Amino acid sequence: MHKTIIIGTGPAGLTSAIYLARANMEPLVIEGWQPGGQLTTTTEVENFPGFPDGILGSELMDNMRKQAQKFGATFKTGSVKSVDFSKRPYTLEVEGLGQLQAESIIISTGASAKYLGIPGEQENIGRGVSTCATCDGFFFRGKKLIVIGGGDSAMEEASFLTRFATEVRVVNRREELRASKIMQDRARGNEKVAWSLNRTPLEVVAGENGLQGLRVRNNETGAEELLEADGVFVAIGHTPNTGFLGGQIETDAQGYILVKPGTSETNIPGVFACGDVQDTTYRQAITAAGSGCMAALDCERYLEAQAHEAVHA
Numbered sequence: 001m002h003k004t005i006i007i008g009t010g011p012a013g014l015t016s017a018i019y020l021a022r023a024n025m026e027p028l029v030i031e032g033w034q035p036g037g038q039l040t041t042t043t044e045v046e047n048f049p050g051f052p053d054g055i056l057g058s059e060l061m062d063n064m065r066k067q068a069q070k071f072g073a074t075f076k077t078g079s080v081k082s083v084d085f086s087k088r089p090y091t092l093e094v095e096g097l098g099q100l101q102a103e104s105i106i107i108s109t110g111a112s113a114k115y116l117g118i119p120g121e122q123e124n125i126g127r128g129v130s131t132c133a134t135c136d137g138f139f140f141r142g143k144k145l146i147v148i149g150g151g152d153s154a155m156e157e158a159s160f161l162t163r164f165a166t167e168v169r170v171v172n173r174r175e176e177l178r179a180s181k182i183m184q185d186r187a188r189g190n191e192k193v194a195w196s197l198n199r200t201p202l203e204v205v206a207g208e209n210g211l212q213g214l215r216v217r218n219n220e221t222g223a224e225e226l227l228e229a230d231g232v233f234v235a236i237g238h239t240p241n242t243g244f245l246g247g248q249i250e251t252d253a254q255g256y257i258l259v260k261p262g263t264s265e266t267n268i269p270g271v272f273a274c275g276d277v278q279d280t281t282y283r284q285a286i287t288a289a290g291s292g293c294m295a296a297l298d299c300e301r302y303l304e305a306q307a308h309e310a311v312h313a
């Protein structure tokens, strides 16, 4: 039996681990198949305070992991398949590790990039299809690119990719963009950004020598066309990684965990959430780390209160 188990090793989970380990709570951290979380899919991180010259995302995560280990956090690799929060201690069914029990749980499983689900998309991931401009933009120097989506992510990625590409075409399924005005204006003011709005993506078309482009339907005329490109960046949002909870924790309609405002408390006492899995607004490494600290402090107080109750029962 563990005092606390942390699920997920992005900045949120690792910050919780550092705090709980330093408080002698001996946290067990379950590391999934993408240890370090989304930051490991980026290159340079320039906005994490304390690193005036920037730091590689993978290096930052590696440092956080070492810091947690130094204070006594234990790491095990596995994928949590289901949970039982109906009675204490709480039980986790973990592929590769079996059943684990803990008095408290911190959920920091983050969010994953959404895909369109069109033909040619999955087959060409890493061969021209990407969900991460900062990771893969570099490979498309002097090429033509497409960014799919009309939100802030799409605008940001399109602007960023013009550093490498000769042309970046934004494809959005509606005429209107969902992105904030400032982000739209920035992309619209960039002469390397082209626009194919009101187009539904139908297929990523690839030949023997890489991508040929994206087949789309013009929603106004119904006509299909092939938009030529060497790379396609899908930027249509993220999905929180909460499927394994089986509905045992309150979430919003999209599956993001609901926490009591100003805390990391979920609707189950002793189960806390931090990082992108509960954040639909900020989604930054530093806010994730900050919320990981909150979860650790909330968890510590909870465990202390439980111990106090047990002594006085």
Ligand code: NDP
Pocket (backbone or CB within 6 Å): 115, 116, 148, 149, 150, 151, 152, 153, 154, 156, 172, 173, 174, 177, 178, 201, 235, 236, 237, 238, 280, 281, 283
């Ligand atoms: P959003 O949900 O805001 O936008 C998703 C976009 O993808 C929309 O244009 C949507 O179209 C489109 N889309 C979704 N599903 C499909 C589909 N199946 N086929 C075609 N198109 C699809 O996600 P973002 O990741 O852009 O942003 C998420 C949050 O993060 C926002 O709150 C945003 O403000 C914030 N953010 C802020 C940044 C910043 O300020 N620097 C940078 C990046 C994100 P439709 O509009 O038709 O639904």
